[in-house]
Amino acid sequence: ENIGVSMAQFDDNFLTVLRNGMIDYAKTLNGVTLQVEDAQNDVAKQQSQIQNFIASGVSAIIVNPVDTDATTAMSKIAADAGIPLVYVNRQPVNVDKLPEKQAFVASNEVESGTLETKEICRLLKEAGKTEAKIVVMMGELSNQAARQRTQDVHDVIATPDCSFMKIVEEQTANWSRTQGTDLVSNWLSAGIQFDAVVANNDEMAIGAIQAMKAAGIDMKSMLVGGVDATGDALAAMAAGDLDVTVFQNASGQGVGSVDAALKLAKGEKVDQKVFVPFELVTPANLATYQSKN
Amino acid sequence: MSSASIPAAARDRASAAGSEYLLTIENARKEFPGVVALDDVSFRLRPGTVHALMGENGAGKSTLMKIIAGIYHPDRGELHLRGKPIQLKSPLDALENGIAMIHQELNLMPYMTVAENIWIRREPLNRFGLVDHTTMNKMTADLFRRLNINIHPQVQVRDLTVANRQMVEIAKAVSYESDVLIMDEPTSALTEREVSHLFTIIRDLKAQGKGIIYITHKMNELFEIADEFSVFRDGRYIGTHLSSDVTRDDIIRMMVGREITQMFPKEEVPIGDVVLSVKNLTLDGVFRDVSFDIRAGEILGVAGLVGSGRSNVAEAIFGVTPASSGSIEIHGKPVTISSPNVAIRHRMALLTEDRKETGCLLILDILENMQIAVLQQDYVSRGFVAEKGITSACTLMSETLRVKTPNLAQRIENLSGGNQQKVLIGRWLLTKPRILILDEPTRGIDVGAKAEIHRLVTELARDGVAVMMISSEMPEVLGMSDRILVMHEGHVTGILDRAEATQVKIMELASK
Amino acid sequence: MSTNSTLPGPAVFTGIGANRRRLPVEANILLILLGIALVFELLGWIFVGQSFLMNAQRLKIMILQVSVIGIIAVGVTQVIITGGIDLSSGSMVGLTAMIAASLAQSSAWTKALYPSLTDLPFVIPILVGLAVGLLAGVFNGALIAYTKIPPFIATLGTMVSARGLCKWYTKGQPVSGLTDQFTFIGSGIWPVVVFLVVAVIFHVALRYTRYGKFTYAIGANVQAARVSGIDVERHLIKVYAVAGLLAGVAGIVTASRAQTAQAGMGVMYELDAIAAAVIGGTSLTGGVGRITGTVIGTIILGTMMSGFTFLRVDAFYQEIIKGLIIIAAVIADVYRQKSRKT
Amino acid sequence: MSTNSTLPGPAVFTGIGANRRRLPVEANILLILLGIALVFELLGWIFVGQSFLMNAQRLKIMILQVSVIGIIAVGVTQVIITGGIDLSSGSMVGLTAMIAASLAQSSAWTKALYPSLTDLPFVIPILVGLAVGLLAGVFNGALIAYTKIPPFIATLGTMVSARGLCKWYTKGQPVSGLTDQFTFIGSGIWPVVVFLVVAVIFHVALRYTRYGKFTYAIGANVQAARVSGIDVERHLIKVYAVAGLLAGVAGIVTASRAQTAQAGMGVMYELDAIAAAVIGGTSLTGGVGRITGTVIGTIILGTMMSGFTFLRVDAFYQEIIKGLIIIAAVIADVYRQKSRKT
């Protein structure tokens, strides 16, 4: 069986883990080959890749959507060609109206930002704060996950439990560590005071940590949260710099999507939605994850 | 006023010979940053005449013409066309008012056909509003037939020789059927044959009652074609006279403000050993079996019609486009010159014929322009340029060559053509060459500067430099050379000694 | 004009240049395209045991996937012929896609950006999208013509600003739930049709209209164009306006094809479009280029993309190879046209 | 030959040095920088109640955050002066960052790419990184010099290929766990130091060495440069090699500063670097430009970034404004230098 895979992006740490999860899993299966393409964050390119897969006669397609709103058109193309399609990691807009032979395997993005913010909220309370200022570092503005995770922060703060938190700054650092460093340096130079950094991903959180360390801020008294539980993030947590991150079982999603695709290709039934839960990572359970991602 | 030397009667005749002017411009002034190009200049053109403009390089001739052609806007001054005041806002404005101009620099679109170039903006359209190429080509053919020009309308301009491009420019200007036709040094790229062809065209236009303004540095052309002429010096108007009333020397005195005693100060100097020896040099499809020697102190003139391959030979010797076969010896030692870099190391120098394309670093200043060649071997230690040394060398050179500029930090772009040429000559003299190749060294250069360049070449020869001088100006070749090599269609058709050379003999060899 | 001259003279031009018309430039590029396609065909039989070209679906997608690039490239070609460059087209695709889509939302979509402006007839988003592209193009053109800043920088500025506008317009939210009328334009083979229609129009415009002649003239020699009476500034505005308009067309097609618009659409398309034009024989120094060449250049890009997937080339190698092929195609073209240079 | 000629004649030439250098070009750009900074200062007092400039930390970060761009821009400036362009520098930053980092991993990091090559002395990754940059630069230069394809296309090809190599090198995995020795280069104010040292070196090189004179000459008129004996091909290779080398320096600094290397590093840096050079007065048509100008141009970009955060400009507006400021800065420069053009 040949399965075509279109990834939103190759140079993304998290998606790389997911991709490798699929590839490693496929290697353990006999006669399954994956053809993985890089959509380079371009909706149109992704759509074309699907059409190219169809022209090459693959038996199933796995899509990690660039834009979750663009999936309607993709679903239709695959359905018209009668080729099974599995969305992975990012929830397609038409998730409730998926055609036959299509499925969705992912974690629920709403959880990630929520878990992160709630834990920060808890830690702030634990530190005895009755009023806390936080800064939010957003991913790329045109990206779904960035928007959702930022929204999660706002939603958590809107709950009475965590309403003592106040967002003093909210800016984008485009998922990037260097831009994160620069952003936080700029904040610090503007004299902005805060108790916690809530970042949309680990890379920006690490950038923030580097900036704060350079400015001589004691990381013991500062809370920093990210999402992804990347290797660097876990190392930062072990060093006592990063306080919270959220593990998304990337390889689990990869394996799940390949399984679903193979089953669909064989004409078997699968659940249209398969959710792999997010997991909160703190220094307490750090060891469990250091061997994973 | 130097015009005082002209007989009073003649002056009166010049000013009274007709009150009906086609075009007049009064008290024009034009200033460029740092340069006053024109100061209180007036000019009048009669219909049915050829009015020549004379003046040294940088006198402001082209600037005045560009004002009349709507390209520059004068800071001050009034323009009258057929007696009515007029303001020209753009070249289009001028064209629509019957003023066309052939520019000093060629202004053609190389990647378009001859027909497209001529009829740009005036293309014939068919009933769908699309360009009708068939008609356009036919119109071009008609125009060319009328002007007796032999160029295919559908060939791209970049495939034409410089001379043919110039003919296309002339045809284009004529095609506007305008009353005023300005020609800014139209013959600088033409040889005698084409020049006489152009003169036929001009006489025809004159007979149709058009007014022609003709800029040239060639004195004989003035007497041959112009009815009257105006002289400018340093942006000022000097005077207007009928060409039948004056002599060469009168004009030169008006232009330069002093006497030029000797146009070709050729000296007899001891001729030394053979420095450069070229044998059977061939560049496939361009020239064949070119052989000659040049000795120390000798000036070898190279004559021929435009396109005879003279420049190509020079470029081959200098390694710009190396020859495909043949041999070159310097001081008896065979050498392989694969690039100008190598040529310079053999102490050769080449002043190319196209100042703008292969000479000037236009946007850089005079200093940078002058030093660029010598830096290959001198004034540099451990990669660093010896600023002081090179600056004083360039300063001295500029003084020697009398470059007319406020300082060496001027962009060469803003110098007049003649002064640019002097800077480029300076560039090569700094390298202290043993072999100096000059390709049209005085093209577009005024009499004063020309005489200076000639004097300079003479001096170099006296110092033992071997000089090869390509020139399309017969008097220059005859006046300056020890021997004259004549080329025709890529072949050497003869080498004449100074004593036996005459204009007729050269022309015979050049066209056989 | 009076052809009744007094000059004598035979009916001439036998010689100079009579025979100097060359093979059309496109012939070269077509050969390169054929070469690439044949290599894929050959490798296909060897490694995949399939024909690359004998597959209607693949031939369709080969052009379909680059139609949008092609539409932009037609505009960019004209800009490059004038001696300019347009780096803003990718961002403009994103911007027009967002704006057009926001006026093409169906009332069935609960999160419409303008709830009171849903279910509009499809001509409205299209006209607005085109207008936005046109305006942005006029802005580029005016900037370049009147301030004389280099096109590279002017359009780089527009590129950054337009991308910003794009993100600002919906604060990064995608615009979805488009009407069927609107998404029809991007369905099936329609994008290819739009591309080819656009290409034919501007092929004719460049070769057979004054607009075209002026475009070439400006690129070949601005000074000459000016003294020939061409209003260079006005014409440059027109050319950049056309490029903007076509970026608008591309934006509409993109949104319609994806059935959504998002702020990241069209990123880097400008580079692909420029590559397509240059592979197709358009010279970055101006004055040279043809739409037919650009169309072929575009198809070369499409062929490469399909070919890579077909041969199952590892994605990591695709970019590396793509870069090298772009270089190789242009080198091949430079060499085959060497005679043109000297 | 003798320069001490016997030629008589009045000294028409009025002498050197009188006004030898007009107001340096940089004066203009410095004014623009000051203008921008003052606007922020003013708005700062009005809206934030704080000084923008009287803040040592901010002044530091203003330059720190653009040091990498600045390092590339120094190389790109030289390329642009020759009349070329380098679009590949961003990708080359990514590539050298990856390769250098992969040789700078600490043995404490369990997932080192080359487990047998950990804890190497920091000079090794640095030398290798520089070598990679240099090689890529030589490749660019050789391509441009010998095949005569336009620099835009040659470096576009390299840009795409190098980014591909970058992703391929670790299959998209980031390279982390770098040694302290290595990360020291990117810590504190060191990137600024590297930037300024590089700037000073090449300022001197461009103004006072033969290398510099040739660079300007080639940009002003290649043909004339060649006839004047410059080995244009060799010199172009040198210039692109320098640009590549500096992209290598930038890559090392980036990786060291971020304490990691990732395949996406340096994306779009080339455009910022070109913008910095052009804002700084380098002309895209070649022959004109200075490193001092580029340094100021770079700082303008940094000032803008800090200013936006300082004034709490909404992220959505930042890009829009950035694009407009780039355009405005270049327009201002064109106008103030109008006299130079005519």
Ligand SMILES: Nc1ncnc2c1ncn2[C@@H]1O[C@H](COP(=O)(O)OP(=O)(O)OP(=O)(O)O)[C@@H](O)[C@H]1O
């Ligand atoms: N665009 C310009 N910018 C600055 N100075 C200029 C410009 N054009 C001409 N000049 C200056 O104006 C003066 C007159 O130049 P112009 O070209 O009119 O001379 P010319 O009489 O035509 O000389 P030539 O015989 O060499 O063609 C010169 O000093 C020249 O340097």
Ligand SMILES: Nc1ncnc2c1ncn2[C@@H]1O[C@H](COP(=O)(O)OP(=O)(O)OP(=O)(O)O)[C@@H](O)[C@H]1O
């Ligand atoms: N690069 C080239 N490619 C093709 N033909 C060329 C090239 N350069 C020159 N020629 C042709 O070679 C012939 C010789 O040209 P060349 O310029 O050497 O003549 P010339 O005698 O020096 O004339 P001129 O006085 O115009 O310089 C001409 O017919 C010209 O068209």
Ligand SMILES: [Mg+2]
């Ligand atoms: Mg003149």
Ligand SMILES: [Mg+2]
């Ligand atoms: Mg010649």
